[in-house]
Amino acid sequence: MSDVAVLAHVERAEALAAAKHLIEWLERNGHSVVLPPGEAAVLGRTELSDDDQLVNGRAALAVSIGGDGTMLRSFDMVAAAGVPVLGVNVGHLGYLTEFEPPHLIETVAAALAGDLGISERMMVSANVQRAGDRDAGRRAGESDAARGAGDGTDEVSMWTGLNEVVVERRDPGHTIRLEVSFDGDVFATYAADGLIVSTPTGSTAYSLSAGGAVVAPTHEALQVTPVAPHMLFDRSLLLPAETEIGLRVIGERTALAAVDGRSATRLHTGDELIVTRAPYQARLVTAGADSFHRVLKHKFGLKDR
Structure with missing residues (x-):
């Protein structure tokens, strides 16, 4: 029998109902269930809450019920x-x-039996280096918490995501200036509303809406896409997966960094966000190698001729 983590969108009644149904089935069939604290509280199963088990990977499978978020x-x-x-x-x-949802139980049963495939997806990491103190990663005499106060960020200096890292303007109506470097060599200075560094999986998220290319999710690359650039060069760049991308704030306007839609930190003049591939990959349960193409075709309303 297996340990199974169940995560659900706690504000969607259908997601909670499906989670409850799955938990009951798992328990009837001898499996152990672990829930994040939020789901455990909403479902009234606080005895199943165990953050350590989720992080430490004792679960054989995590079932996510909701949307891409x-x-x-x-x-x-x-x-x-x-x-x-x-x-x-x-x-x-x-x-x-x-x-x-109609196939929830049979799908989870197939996954636990090893009858479904696993797609390995590269992830992206971001590490902030503060101006004046690159090695320590923070400005002397001022903590990350103080620098990020009021913007919902925390004290950590490294973040990891599946989709993208975004550096964007803080103040409406103003662009930010970012000096972009690849493997330590300065490439260009961008004046834009922001800049996105996305994984292939994230190419169909924010990057796509900003004019980036659609990249097959199992490809390995990092895509750099400007958001509303105020410059002649406005192209998206597809770079080798091992490229180290530096995004340094120049000028006087503060920028905000986010990873997969989560606020990360505030960036001041001279601060640099170093973006690289993550040291580990995401593992996505899938029904087949062509599933992405089917979803893409459906999403864009592409028809057979």
Whole structure:
């Protein structure tokens, strides 16, 4: 029997109902269930709450019930431990949530039996280096907490995501200036509303809306896409996966950094965000190698001729 983590969108009644149904089935069949604290509280199963088990990877499978946002939260919790995530879609059509609620039980049973595939996806990491103190990663005499106060950020200096790292303007109506370097060599200075560094999986998220290319999710690369650039060069760049990308704030305007939609930190003049591939991969449960193409075709309304 297996330990199974269940994560759900706590504000969607359909997701909570599906989670409850799955938990009951897992327990009837001898499996152990672990829940994040939020789901445990809403479902009235606080005895199943165990953050340590989620992070330490003792679960054989994580089932994410919601949309792509719930999937990103699931990977944030379990990807470092190598736990595969099975996505069940109860919202709009998503690229990560491949399975549907009517087939929930049979799908989870197949995953636990090893009858479904696992797609390995590269992730992205971001590390902040503060101006005047690159080695320590923070400005002398001022903590990250103080520098980020009021913007919902915390004291950590490194973040990991499945989709993208974004550096964007803080003040409406103003651009930010970012000096972009690749492997330590300065490439260009961008004046833009922001800049996105995305993984292939994240190419269909924010990067796509900013004009980036659609990249097959199992490809290994980092894509740099400017957001509303105020310059002649406005192209998206596809770089080798091992490239170290530096995003340094120049000028006087403060920028904000976010990873997979989560606020990370505030960046001041001279601060640099170093973006690289993450040291581990996400593991996504999938029905087949062509599932991404089917979703892409459906998403864009592409028809056979």
